[in-house]
Amino acid sequence: MGTYDEAEVGEMLHRRGWRTAFTVADRVGDWSAVVTAVERGYGSDIYDYTNDLYSRNWLHEAWILLHDDVVRRWTPPIRALDDRFRAATIDDDGQALDRFHRMPGPDLWWWRRHPRVLTGPLGESLRSAGAAGWEPY
Template identity: 70%
Template sequence: MATETEVGELLHQRGWRMAFTVAERVDAWAALVSSVERGYGDDIHEYTNDLYCRNWLHEAWLLLDEHIVQLWTPQIRSLDERFKAATVDDGGQALALFHRLPGPDLWWWRRHPRILTDDLGRSLRSAGAIGTEPDTA
């Protein structure tokens, strides 16, 4: 197993745009989760781009030293639960119209925000997503 720095560098070599740290990706996941809970205000392309922070964590977990995994897992699980509560599982049907879905183990790609607002809400509704308006959530 590898250190956080080694994993950041390895994933960067595999195509991630930079050598992220676990803290940076957890912070990005937390920011996305909070935004989804409030009503994501950006467009579909930003949303799918933002989901990749969770992909990075998934990939890193397979490589990281067990101590680092144990240290961060409770926070990530908590964020995952919040994300699940703020989203609807549609098997990825809505997002699949805009972005190629990754493998089934990346469950966050098969969910869309429960609160559908702004550009993202319009795009997802056009793809058949059902959700709530921000003022009724």
């Protein structure tokens, strides 16, 4: 793994184009909020959803740079959030989201899934792109 601490990685990624020098805690908190929203029925639109997925991208980019101790400490909660996200989504190899956002590389698996609960503006957009799911009562 990498050799940088959290602050150094935040600054490095900020210089690479991220809007601020995030911390791992910031991005884990954001990813947790996305996962919770997806489990409940994501209420915003496709553009907010794709923007929100970038919280997981940041973690992916940071992982190869961060010191092993940081990675060991944060891997269990991130893995738990990833498991919850997988349970709340359907793998369609990114077909529905690809209609709205260019798909990144295959290692960014969260881009190839869409929520099971298709509600609100996001649900409308994804259904128009052929996504299957269910609408809450």
